Amino acid sequence: MRIDIVTIFPDFFDVLEVSLLGKARSSGLLDVRVHDLRDWTHDRHRTVDDTPYGGGAGMVMKPEPWGEALDEIARDAASRPTIVFPSPAGAVFTQATAREFSGLEHIVFGCGRYEGIDERVFDYAGTLGDVRLVSLGDYVLNGGEVAVMAMVEAAGRLIPGVVGNPDSLVEESHEDGLLEYPSFTKPSVWREREVPPVLLSGNHGAVAAWRREQQIERTRARRPDLLSDQEGRA
Numbered sequence: 279m280r281i282d283i284v285t286i287f288p289d290f291f292d293v294l295e296v297s298l299l300g301k302a303r304s305s306g307l308l309d310v311r312v313h314d315l316r317d318w319t320h321d322r323h324r325t326v327d328d329t330p331y332g333g334g335a336g337m338v339m340k341p342e343p344w345g346e347a348l349d350e351i352a353r354d355a356a357s358r359p360t361i362v363f364p365s366p367a368g369a370v371f372t373q374a375t376a377r378e379f380s381g382l383e384h385i386v387f388g389c390g391r392y393e394g395i396d397e398r399v400f401d402y403a404g405t406l407g408d409v410r411l412v413s414l415g416d417y418v419l420n421g422g423e424v425a426v427m428a429m430v431e432a433a434g435r436l437i438p439g440v441v442g443n444p445d446s447l448v449e450e451s452h453e454d455g456l457l458e459y460p461s462f463t464k465p466s467v468w469r470e471r472e473v474p475p476v477l478l479s480g481n482h483g484a485v486a487a488w489r490r491e492q493q494i495e496r497t498r499a500r501r502p503d504l505l506s507d508q509e510g511r512a
């Protein structure tokens with residue numbers, strides 16, 4: 279998978295050189311290219327924003343640099359990319375979105391800042407690729423970079439070969455629509471707190487049943503909305 283990230287804070291993504299995704303990049307599983315939007319400006323101040331038509335607080339990102347950046351990236355692409363813009367007004371990003379993204383050949387992430395990007399950019403981007411406006415959740419960030427980092431990690435780790443043991447992906451929260459069961463390791467007693475005896479029993483059937491019950495109990499307590507989704511599927 280190829281990932282292009284366009285941002286006015288390219289250094290923000292230096293962290294993608296480390297850990298799992300860093301290994302995936304060096305092994306060629308992931309081809310991540312970070313671009314500074316200001317490289318597509320032509321004035322002395324490398325201007326990327328201006329005042330909003332219609333008035334209002336804050337600034338809006340100018341369309342011209344985005345148009346030139348997306349043209350150059352899409353022109354260089356082997357296939358029609360999916361172009362993802364984080365936005366508070368987007369569809370919520372879920373594990374299903376991460377799974378969908380992990381199967382794509384080429385994703386271009388556009389990180390907005392200020393009060394957002396001129397709306398015409400999203401329309402123009404539709405001539406170059408499949409455009410998705412995506413929200414991390416119902417809260418407002420200062421820009422798209424944190425959202426893109428989360429999406430790159432959530433999707434990147436699902437690419438075959440990125441995570442050492444693929445079995446570990448199956449029993450995670452949200453993979454089966456439920457929250458994950460609690461985990462324990464040695465010592466069996468720690469500060470007078472014991473590991474649940476069933477986990478020490480060696481009875482794999484009893485362990486599996488206990489873990490499933492824990493998933494359902496936790497989901498009911500912490501995320502009842504997920505249970506109604508499950509019931510809807512039943």
Ligand SMILES: Nc1cc(-c2ccc3ccn(Cc4ccccn4)c3c2)[nH]n1
Binds near residue numbers: 394419
């Ligand atoms: N789930 C999300 C996504 C975002 C997000 C994504 C991109 C941008 C570009 C600018 N801002 C700041 C901003 C503030 C006020 C209204 C609009 N935008 C962003 C925020 N916030 N929360």
